[in-house]
Amino acid sequence: MIDFKELWGAADWIVLIAYFVGVMSVGFVMHRKASKNFKSFFVASRRLTIPVLIGVAGAAWYDSWTIVGLGELGATLGISIVLFYVVPGCFLRLPLALWIGPMTRDKLPDWIITLPDMIRxxxxxxxxxxxxxxxxASILYCCALLFAAGDVLHLVAGVPLWATMVVAGVAIIIYTTMAGMWGLAVTDLIQFMVMTVSAGAVLLGVYLHFNGAGGFLDAVxxxxxxxxxxxxxxxxxxxFGYVISAAALYVNAQSYQRFGAAKEGGDIKVAYSLMLVIGLVFSTAMVVAGLASSVIHPDASTFSEGYWATIFEVLPAGARGLFVAALIAAVMSTVSADMLITGGILVKDIYKDMFKxxxxxxxxxxxxxVVIVLIGLFIICGTYLWRNGIGNAWAVIGGFQVAVFLIPILGGFFFKRKTAAGGLTAIVAGILFYIAWQFMLQAPFGIPSSVATWIFGGIVYFIACFATYKPENRQVLE
Amino acid sequence: MTDKKTNVPMSQEKKHKIGNILAVITVLLSILVPLGFYGGTSALFWFLIIVNFLFGPCCFIAYLLEVKRGVFAYNEDEE
Incomplete structure (x- = not known):
């Protein structure tokens, strides 16, 4: 196995530091624009146009899991993961790009800023x-992400784990607090650019390493x-599990926040459709990189070690720093967006709406x-101190949110006979059913809790809506 | 996004049309990319390399052009 620290040089540090300085600068530049009011801070005054929307779409839909997780699946399963995860993921996201995104921006009233606003x-x-x-619940996922970024920087550059988390965490807190969605939009764009260029560089490196595509295929x-x-x-x-996981985007608060930040529905349709093209290309590149790592370093003790050894072998100095920056960029864009969303929801939807x-x-x-700063500190500490417990909590809560809210959200957009009682009953029944199926019955008959809850919640939803429907209360998104 | 000839912002209708075309391209690529591993891996590799290399920087340049055109400056006057 190669010695990472020997290959990690000044050029890589320069690229990494330039990246950090770049994203932090955005916070200072965008500070004034984002500080007008809550709408400017949370949805960038609904002014984002196609190029920026592509960046924010990329950051929301293709995170660090796409870089490392998909690489690992490429290494273990091969190109079948393209057919069973990448392609279905593309198809399942199309309705969001073509209909749900534009509807969120064009058909919903202006006062709707957050996902809870929309459900309300x-x-x-x-x-x-x-x-x-x-x-x-996404905050728990952020802890796992920050750890992944810290772990990689520790592996390749020898930086202490705690230091990487503190530096990345503090940087995210600063630019998110200062510039909100205005800052995130630009940093996401920078992060998106770093990610795609790095993917291109790695693929070129793999191609040259094997002396062409034929050599690569022969080796595999x-x-x-x-x-x-x-x-x-x-x-x-x-x-089937991969297909189900793509449904998570339909309950993803980041997606709806970004739809709401767009200038017009048409911009969303163009940007997100285009994003699906690059998402397909980027994801496939990561699968190929993972597949290459399984051939170049078949005896690596862990996938991560073999993967990063491959990256370091096929890339020149400087480009290695860029690829590490790409992973950190992917982590930072997800974490900052979740911090912003959670901060906004805690203060606006819970504290203001319920108590003041x-x-x-x-x-x-x-x-x-203030809440963003507190959440940021929780993520940094949580990542370092309680990462195992947090990982387990996320596994439970992450599945729960998709299971319970998918039907009410889709029904809210498309079901003309939806009623308040139907939505609330389905949500409460879904929560109780998920708990019973997952924890008391231990997901019997091999049916995943999310699928069982969709079926049960769907039945409850439609029965309750039909039972309580009154034509005079009909709400249609025209 | 503006019409290059007239410098007038593109209409919603036109954006929706472009979005639909891009959706069709997405579907076609979803079929072609997996098949590319069997016939024409070299072409697939170069396609992936070039698109990945160019797409991000192109978006960034498009963003800078929008900033230059003052697309985001409107917000400061409005609020």
Missing amino acids: YFYNKPAGVLASIVPM TASDPEKLSLTGHQTFATA PDLSDQSVLKGTK
Whole structure:
């Protein structure tokens, strides 16, 4: 195995430091623009146009898991993961790009800023309060992400784990607090650029390493020919699991916040459709990189070690720093967005709406900034001190949010006979059913809790809506 | 996004049309990319390399052009 620290040089440090200085500068530049009111801070005054939307779409839909997780699946399953995860993921995101995104921007009233606002509009206030759980749970995921970034920097550059988390965490807190969504939009764009250029560089490195695509295919065939089969190493259960995971984006608060930040629905349609093209290309590149690592370093003690050894071998000095920056960029964009969303929801949807309705807009803005700092500190500490517990909590809550809120959100957009009672009943019944199926019954018959909850919640939703529907209360998104 | 000939912001209708075309391209690429591993891996590699290399910087340049055109400056006057 190669010595990472020997290969990690001044050029890589310069690239990494330039990246950090770049994203921090955005916070200072955008500070004034973002400090007008809560709407400017949270949804960038709804002014984002196509180029910026592509960047924010990329950051929301393709995070560090796409770089490392998809690489690992490429290494273990081969190109079948393209057919069973990348392509279905693309198809399942199309409705968001073509219909749900533009509808969120063009058909919903201007006062809707957060995901709980949207649920509240579709149904009622209690449903909106319950929906506040959804984005807050993402904070647990952020802890896992920050650890992944810190771990990589520790592995390749020898920086102490605690130092990497503190530096990355503090940088995120600063630019998110200062510039909100205005800052995130630009940093996401920078981060998106770093990610795609790095992916191109790695693929070129792999191509040259094997003396062309033919050499690459020959090497994979010699190692494990099944990895070049479009159905190789897949089982129905795992393939089904990948398809289900793509549904998570329909309850992703980041997606709706970014739809709301767009200038017009048409911009969303162009930007997000285009993003799907690059998402397909970027994801496939990561699968190829992972596949290459399984051939170049088949005896690595962990996937991570083999993967990063491959990256360091195929890339020149400077480009290695860029690839590490790409991973950190992906982590930072996800974490900053979740911090912003959770801060906004805690202050606006919970504190203001439930306890202090007369709180001024400026107070909401200031309170959100304070909460973002507190959340940031929690993420840094949580990442370092309680990462195992947090990982387990995320596994439970992450599945729960998709299971419970998918049907009410889709129904809110498309079901003409939806009612407040139907939405609230389905959410409450979904929560109780998920707990019973997952924890008391231990997911019997091999049916995942999310699927069982969709079926049960869907039945409850439609029965309750039909039972309580009154034509005079009909709400249609025209 | 503006029309290059007239420098007038593109209409919603036109954006929706472009979005639909891009969606079709997405579907076609979703079929072609997996197949590319079987016939034309070299072409697939170069396609992935070039698109990845160019796409991010192109977006960034487009953003800078929008900033130059004052697309975001409107916000400061408005609020």
